[in-house]
Amino acid sequence: MAKDIILLGPPGAGKGTQAHLLEANHAMVQLSTGDMLRAAVKSGSDLGKKVQAVMDAGELVSDDLVSALIDDRLNQIGPDAGAIFDGYPRTEPQAHSLDELLEARGRKLDHVIELEVDEDALVDRITGRFTCAVCGEGYHDRYKLPKVENTCDECGSHEFKRRPDDNEETVRKRMAEYRAKTAPILPIYEKRGIVSRIDGMGGIEEVRAAIEKVLAD
Ligand code: ADP
Ligand code: ADP
Ligand code: ZN
Numbered sequence: 001m002a003k004d005i006i007l008l009g010p011p012g013a014g015k016g017t018q019a020h021l022l023e024a025n026h027a028m029v030q031l032s033t034g035d036m037l038r039a040a041v042k043s044g045s046d047l048g049k050k051v052q053a054v055m056d057a058g059e060l061v062s063d064d065l066v067s068a069l070i071d072d073r074l075n076q077i078g079p080d081a082g083a084i085f086d087g088y089p090r091t092e093p094q095a096h097s098l099d100e101l102l103e104a105r106g107r108k109l110d111h112v113i114e115l116e117v118d119e120d121a122l123v124d125r126i127t128g129r130f131t132c133a134v135c136g137e138g139y140h141d142r143y144k145l146p147k148v149e150n151t152c153d154e155c156g157s158h159e160f161k162r163r164p165d166d167n168e169e170t171v172r173k174r175m176a177e178y179r180a181k182t183a184p185i186l187p188i189y190e191k192r193g194i195v196s197r198i199d200g201m202g203g204i205e206e207v208r209a210a211i212e213k214v215l216a217d
Contacts, residue, residue, distance in 0.1 A: 002027050002082030003215060004107055006089070008186070009115035010178040011171060012126035013200050014207055017138050018115070019086045021208050026215075028082040033090075035136070036069045037061060038163075055165055058173030060090060060181065067097040074101055083107070090178075095185045111214055112189040115200035115207065119175060126171045133159035144204065 005028075007015040019030040037055060041048040047065075054061045070088055077083060089095040102108055117125070128141035134157035139146060147153050152160075165174070189195045196214045200207055 002080060003110040004083045004085075004102065005111040005113060005215070006085040006109060006189075007113055007115065008182070009200060010117065010119075010122055010182075011174045012122040012129070013115040013117045014125070014204065015086045015115065017144075017204055018207060018211055019084045020138065021204075022084055022211070025212075026082065027080060028084050029077050030084045030086055031070060031073050031077075031088065032086040033066045033069055033088040034086075036073070037066070056170070058165060058170040058177065060177055063091055063093040063097065066090075067094060067101070070098065071101055074105060079106075082110075089185060090182045092181075092185055092188070095188050109189070109192075109194060112186070112195045113211055113214055114186065114195060114197045116197055117200040121201060122175065123168055123171055126166050127168060129166055130160045130162045132157050133161045 007019055009015055016030075016032060016034075019032065022028050023030055037051050041052045041055070051061055051065075066088055070085075074083065085098070089098050098109075125140065125143070128143070129138065130141070131138050132152040132155060135152060135155040137152055137154040138144070139160070150158055150160075152158075165171075186195060198207060198210045198214070202210075
């Protein structure tokens with residue numbers, strides 16, 4: 001069975017970027033609660049409207065909601081595919097829910113990979129972030145521009161978008177939430193001996209190589 005891993009790290013650390021690279025090179029599937037919530041917002045439902053207000057404020061949506069999203073998504077991936085949890089769990093109750101959801105399916109976490117990045121670099125990464133509006137591929141104004149100007153490397157689209165919550169003020173709030181509620185879940189996994197810390201300050205390729213090394217263990 002492929003490995004199930006958590007990519008843990010503050011907003012802008014490079015979790016989504018690395019999750020996409022892992023998907024391209026392994027039988028692994030990214031489960032991003034941020035992406036699932038943005039899809040709910042886009043649907044325009046009442047729930048989506050409530051979620052949008054919370055996301056715009058840089059606060060966390062309810063534990064029950066995100067765990068229900070993960071529960072549903074786990075039903076769609078087979079036993080041979082590994083899960084890459086990106087942006088989940090973010091609180092202690094979510095960490096416990098994840099254990100239960102995995103156990104119920106005979107799965108277990110193999111690695112928790114923490115990406116460490118300085119706060120100033122995070123703001124720089126997030127305020128320069130944009131994505132392809134069609135396929136979701138991630139880019140950056142300085143660190144990862146499309147190879148052909150204004151054309152997505154992956155799907156050739158010319159449409160790109162920026163997230164409304166990727167502004168400095170909201171980013172600072174998201175970082176504070178990370179420090180207060182998410183960083184404290186690390187000891188749960190440290191006790192199990194499955195945490196690997198990776199220097200996320202290097203380039204995308206360097207970080208990718210470091211993650212591959214952890215997976216090869
Ligand atoms: P980033 O990749 O920048 O860390 P995400 O896309 O993971 O951001 O999350 C964007 C927003 O979605 C968060 O600020 C929060 O409001 C909400 N969110 C995403 N995942 C969770 C989660 N596991 N628990 C609670 N809120 C979440
Ligand atoms: P997260 O999912 O953790 O919020 P992303 O993967 O979306 O982070 O990365 C945030 C921004 O930083 C994106 O614009 C991405 O292209 C860029 N980025 C990701 N990894 C690196 C890196 N190692 N060095 C420089 N920029 C990076
Ligand atoms: Zn694209």
